[in-house]
Amino acid sequence: xxxxxxxxxxxxxxxxxxxxxxxxxxxxxxxxxxxxxxxxxxxxxxxxxxxxxxxxxxxxxxxxxxxxxxxxxxxxxxxxxxxxxxxxxxxxxxxxxxxxxxxxxxxxxxxxxxxxxxxxxxxx
Amino acid sequence: xxxxxxxxxxxxxxxxxxxxxxxxxxxxxxxxxxxxxxxxxxxxxxxxxxxxxxxxxxxxxxxxxxxxxxxxxxxxxxxxxxxxxxxxxxxxxxxxxxxxxxxxxxxxxxxxxxxxxxxxxxxxxxxxxxxxxxxxxxxxxxxxxxxxxxxxxxxxxxxxxxxxxxxxxxxxxxxxxxxxxxxxxxxxxxxxxxxxxxxxxxxxxxxxxxxxxxxxxxxxxxxxxxxxxxxxxxxxxxxxxxxxxxxxxxxxxxxxxxxxxxxxxxxxxxxxxxxxxxxxxxxxxxxxxxxxxxxxxxxxxxxxxxxxxxxxxxxxxxxxxxxxxxxxxxxxxxxxxxxxxxxxxxxxxxxxxxxxxxxxxxxxxxxxxxxxxxxxxxxxxxxxxxxxxxxxxxxxxxxxxxxxxxxxxxxxxxxxxxxxxxxxxxxxxxxxxxxxxxxxxxxxxxxxxxxxxxxxxxxxxxxxxxxxxxxxxxxxxxxxxxxxxxxxxxxxx
Numbered sequence: 001x002x003x004x005x006x007x008x009x010x011x012x013x014x015x016x017x018x019x020x021x022x023x024x025x026x027x028x029x030x031x032x033x034x035x036x037x038x039x040x041x042x043x044x045x046x047x048x049x050x051x052x053x054x055x056x057x058x059x060x061x062x063x064x065x066x067x068x069x070x071x072x073x074x075x076x077x078x079x080x081x082x083x084x085x086x087x088x089x090x091x092x093x094x095x096x097x098x099x100x101x102x103x104x105x106x107x108x109x110x111x112x113x114x115x116x117x118x119x120x121x122x123x124x
Numbered sequence: 125x126x127x128x129x130x131x132x133x134x135x136x137x138x139x140x141x142x143x144x145x146x147x148x149x150x151x152x153x154x155x156x157x158x159x160x161x162x163x164x165x166x167x168x169x170x171x172x173x174x175x176x177x178x179x180x181x182x183x184x185x186x187x188x189x190x191x192x193x194x195x196x197x198x199x200x201x202x203x204x205x206x207x208x209x210x211x212x213x214x215x216x217x218x219x220x221x222x223x224x225x226x227x228x229x230x231x232x233x234x235x236x237x238x239x240x241x242x243x244x245x246x247x248x249x250x251x252x253x254x255x256x257x258x259x260x261x262x263x264x265x266x267x268x269x270x271x272x273x274x275x276x277x278x279x280x281x282x283x284x285x286x287x288x289x290x291x292x293x294x295x296x297x298x299x300x301x302x303x304x305x306x307x308x309x310x311x312x313x314x315x316x317x318x319x320x321x322x323x324x325x326x327x328x329x330x331x332x333x334x335x336x337x338x339x340x341x342x343x344x345x346x347x348x349x350x351x352x353x354x355x356x357x358x359x360x361x362x363x364x365x366x367x368x369x370x371x372x373x374x375x376x377x378x379x380x381x382x383x384x385x386x387x388x389x390x391x392x393x394x395x396x397x398x399x400x401x402x403x404x405x406x407x408x409x410x411x412x413x414x415x416x417x418x419x420x421x422x423x424x425x426x427x428x429x430x431x432x433x434x435x436x437x438x439x440x441x442x443x444x445x446x447x448x449x450x451x452x453x454x455x456x457x458x459x460x461x462x463x464x465x466x467x468x469x470x471x472x473x474x475x476x477x478x479x480x481x482x483x484x485x486x487x488x489x490x491x492x493x494x495x496x497x498x499x500x501x502x503x504x505x506x507x508x509x510x511x512x513x514x515x516x517x518x519x520x521x522x523x524x525x526x527x528x529x530x531x532x533x534x535x536x537x538x539x540x541x542x543x544x545x546x547x548x549x550x551x552x553x554x555x556x557x558x559x560x561x562x563x564x565x566x567x568x569x570x571x572x573x574x575x576x577x578x579x580x581x582x583x584x585x586x587x588x589x590x591x592x593x594x595x596x597x598x599x600x601x602x603x604x605x606x607x608x609x610x611x612x613x614x615x616x617x
Contacts, residue, residue, distance in 0.1 A: 019302070026291050039294050046301045053309050079308075082258055086301060089265045093294055096272050100287045107280045116284055 011052050018045035032104065032111040036097045043090040047083045054079035129173045130185040130198040133208060134249045136162040136169075137215075141242035148235025155235045159242045160219050166249065167212035174205040178606060184255070193318040199255035201610040203457060206603070207252045207381055210461055213592070214374045214468055215245035217585035221472060222366035224479065224581040237277065241367055244270040248378050255316050257304050260382060264300065264346070268293045271375055274367040275359050282362035289355040296345035303338035306331055320390045329396040336401060339386050346379035349442055350412030353435045360431035365475050368427075369585070372434060373468030377460045380441050384453070387445060388614040406446035410540045412439030417547035421554070425484050426474050429551060430467065433510065436544060437463045440525065443537060447528045450615040454607045455524025461603070462509065462517030462596055469506045469589030473499045476578045476586065481567045486555065490562040498583060500559050502590045507552035509593050512545045517596035524604065532616075 006013075022042025029035050059075035060068055068074065101111055108116050140162030148155030177183055177200055185198040200208075219241060247267030254260050272293070276286035308314060310331045311322040323332060341352070348356035360372050387401060395401075416436030423429040437459070444456020474484075476499045483489055493500040509516030522541060529537040596603065 019298075023295065026295065032287065035291055039291060042295070042298050046298050046305065049302065050305050050308075053305060078314075082314075085258070085262060089262065089297075092265070092269055093290070093297075096269055097287070097290055100272070100276055100283055100290065103276065103283045104287060107283060120281060120284065 012049070015045050015048045015052065018042075018048065030113045032101055032113065032116075036094065036101065039097065040090065040094060043086070043093070047086055047090075050079045050083050050086070126172065126176060128185070129169050129176070130183060130200050130253055131187070133166045133169050133173065133212075134198075134246060134253060136166050137242050137246040137249065141239050141246060144239040144242060145232075145235040148231045148238070152231035152234050155231075156219070156223065156238050159238045160216065162242070163212055163216045163219060163245060166245075167209065167216060170205065170208040170212055173200060174202070174209060174606075177202055177205045178609070182610075193313050193315050196259055197255040197315055197317075198253045199317065200253055202606050203610045204252045204381070206457075206461070206606065207378070208249060210464055211245060211248045211252065211374050211378075213588070214370055214464060215241070215248075217468070217472075217588055218367060218370035218373075220581050221369065221475065221585045224579050225364075225366035225475075237274075237364070237367070240270045240273045241370065244274065244367075244370065244375070248374055251378050251382060256314055257307070257316060257319070258314050261297065261301055261304065264379075264382075265297055267375065267378070268297065268346075271359075271371060274371060275363040277364040277367070278362045281358070282364065285355075285358040285362045289359045292345055292352075292355045296342040299338045299345075300342040303335040303342065306335040306338070316385065316390050320392060323390065324392060324394055326394070326396070332391060332395060333397050336386070336391065336395075336397070339383065340401065340404070343379040343383040343386075344408070347376045347383070347438055347442075348435055349438055350408050350415055350435065353412070353416075353438075356435060357428055357431040360434065361425065361427040365478055368475065369468040369471040372430070372471050373464040376434060376438055377441070377464055380438065380445075380460065383442075384445055384456075388448075388453070392614070393448075393616055402446050402448050405442050406534075406537065409439040409441075409443040409446055410537065412436060413443065413540055413544035414547070417544050417551070420551045421547065423551075424486050426477075426486055426489075426555070427471075427484055429486070429555070430470050430474070433548070433551070434463075434467060436548070437467070437510070439544070440522070440541075443541070444525055444528075447525070447532055447534060447537060448616040449528045449532060450608055450611045451524055451531070451604075452528030453611045453615050454604045455521050455528060457607050457611075458517065458524060458596070458600060458604060459521035462521050462593065465589050465592040465596065466506045466509050466518065469502055469586065469593065472582070472585045472589060473503045473506070476582045479582060480569055480578060482570045483567065486558050488565055489558055489567070491560065491564040492567065493560050494564070495567065496578070499578070499586055502586050503559065504556055505590055505593060507556060509597070511549045511552055515597045516593050517600065518593075520597055520600040 019042055022038045022045060025038025026035050029038060054076045056075045060073060062074045062077035105111055108119050140158050144155035144159050147158055182199060182201040187196045243266060247263045247270060250263035251260055251267060254263060272286045272290045275289060276283045307319060310328045311319050313319050345352040363371050413436050416432050416439060420429050420432035423432060440459050441456045444452045477483060505516060509518035512519045512522045526538055526541055
C-alpha cells in the first residue's frame with residue numbers, strides 16, 4: 001500500500017520536502033549568499049510541483065501529430081508554459097538579489113548577518 | 125476606442141518605463157517627462173473607464189480576442205476602476221515630487237529611478253485590473269522587484285532592508301504560486317470567473333482550504349498584516365525619500381485588494397470554511413490595529429512612526445473584510461483610498477522637511493510650523509483624519525466599519541476600533557505637539573532655497589493630498605454608492 005502511495009504521490013512529498021528545505025534555509029542560514037541559494041531552491045520546488053501536474057503516463061509532446069487523435073494522448077502544455085514564466089521571474093529575482101548582495105558587500109564589507117547588524121549599529 | 129481602455133491603462137506606463145532610461149541619455153529631463161505624461165494619460169483613461177463602468181456595468185477585455193477560460197482576461201468593475209484612479213494619482217504625484225530630489229546626480233540614476241517607479245506603477249495597475257490568477261503572479265513580481273530597487277536606493281540601511289524584504293517577498297510569491305498550483309490541479313483553469321464557477325460546486329472544499337491558507341499567508345506578507353509585517357517598518361523607513369509616498373501609499377493596499385478578490389469573488393460566501401477565514405482575518409487585524417498603534421507610540425523617528433501606523437491601518441482594511449457585509453467592505457475600500465492619501469500626504473510632508481532641513485527625528489523639529497506652515501497644515505489634517513475627526517475621510521471609513529460591526533453584533537471589533545483610534549490620537553498628537561508647541565530648535569536649512577517653504581514640485585503633491593482627504597470625506601456617500609454597485613453582490617448578507 002505504501003508502495004502505491006509513493007508511486008502515485010511520492011513526487012509531491014519530495015517537492016514539498018524541497019520547499020521546506022529552502023524555507024528553513026532562508027530562516028536559519030546566517031550568510032546572505034546562502035539565503036539567496038535557499039531562496040532559489042524554494043522556487044525550484046514550486047516549479048517541480050507544477051511540472052508534476054503536467055506529467056502523464058503514455059502522453060506525447062503537445063504537437064499535433066497525424067497518428068495521435070485523442071486529446072487524452074497529449075500531455076498538458078499549460079503548466080510548462082506557466083513555469084517558463086516562473087523561471088524567468090526567478091531569474092529576475094536572483095539577479096536583483098545578487099545586485100543587492102554586491103551593494104551590501106560594498107557598503108558593509110561583509111555578507112554575514114552578524115557583521116551587518118553590528119556595523120549597522122555603529123553607523124547610527 | 126474605449127474598447128481598448130483596460131489594456132492601454134497598463135500598457136502606456138510599461139512602454140514609458142522602457143523608453144525612460146534610453147531617453148534619459150539624451151537629456152535627463154526627457155525620460156522623466158515621458159513617464160509623467162504616460163501616467164497622466166493613464167489617469168485620464170482610468171477616469172473615463174470608471175464613468176463607463178458606472179454607466180454600462182463591468183467591462184471584460186480579452187487579449188487577442190481569445191475568450192475567457194482560454195485567453196487572458198482583464199475585468200474591470202467599479203471597485204478596481206476606482207483603485208486604478210487612486211494608483212494613477214499617487215504615481216503621478218510621486219513622479220512630480222521626485223523631480224526635486226536627485227537634481228544634481230547623473231542621468232543614469234534619474235532615468236533608472238523613474239524607470240523603476242514607472243514599473244512599480246505598471247505592476248500595481250496590472251495587479252488591479254487582471255482577471256487571471258497567473259497574470260496576477262507576474263504583475264505581483266513586477267511590483268515587488270521594482271519595490272526592492274526603490275527601497276535599495278535609500279542608502280546603506282536601505283540596501284539591507286531591501287534584501288530582507290526580497291527574501292520575505294519571494295517566500296510570499298512562492299506561496300502564492302503554490303496556491304495557484306493547488307487550485308489549478310483541481311479546476312484546470314486559471315481564469316478567476318471560470319474558477320469561481322467550478323469551485324462553487326462544493327466538491328473541492330479541502331483543496332480550497334489549503335489554497336486559501338497559502339493565499340492569506342502570501343498576501344498577508346505583501347500587505348504587511350500583523351504577524352507578517354516584520355519587513356515593513358525597515359523597508360518604509362529606509363526607502364528612497366522621493367519614492368516613499370508611492371511605496372507606503374499604494375503598494376500595501378493592492379495585495380489587500382487581491383486578497384479580497386480571492387476571498388469574496390473567487391471563493392464566495394458559499395465556501396464551507398468561509399466563516400473560519402473571516403474569524404482568522406478578524407483576529408489578525410485586531411492584533412494589527414493594537415500592536416501597530418502601540419509600537420508607533422514609542423518611536424522617535426518620524427518615518428518609523430508612520431510605518432508602524434501603516435501596520436495598524438492595514439488592520440482596519442482587513443477588519444472590513446473580516447466583518448464581510450457589503451457596508452463593511454465599502455468601509456474597508458474607503459479606508460484604503462483615504463489611508464493611501466493620508467499616508468502618502470504624511471510622507472510628502474516628511475519628505476519636504478527632509479528636503480529642507482535633513483531631519484528625521486521627532487526631537488529635532490520643534491516648532492517647525494513657523495518655517496513650513498503649509499506642510500505642517502497638511503500634516504495636521506492628515507493626522508486628524510487618521511485619528512478620525514470629521515469631515516476628513518478617516519472618520520467616515522471608520523464610521524462605516526463601526527456601523528457594519530454593530531449590525532453584525534461584533535462588539536469586540538467595535539471596541540478595538542475605538543481603542544485603536546484613541547491610540548492613534550496618542551501618537552499623532554505627540555507629532556503635532558513636536559511640530560507646534562515644543563521648544564524651537566532654530567533649524568538651519570541645508571541649502572539656500574529661496575523664501576517659500578519648498579519648491580512647487582513638493583508643494584503640489586502636498587496640496588493635492590490635502591484636497592483629496594477632504595474631498596473623499598465630503599463625497600463619501602457618493603463613493604460608497606459607487607463601490608456598493610459591485611460590493612452589494614459579493615458580501616455576506
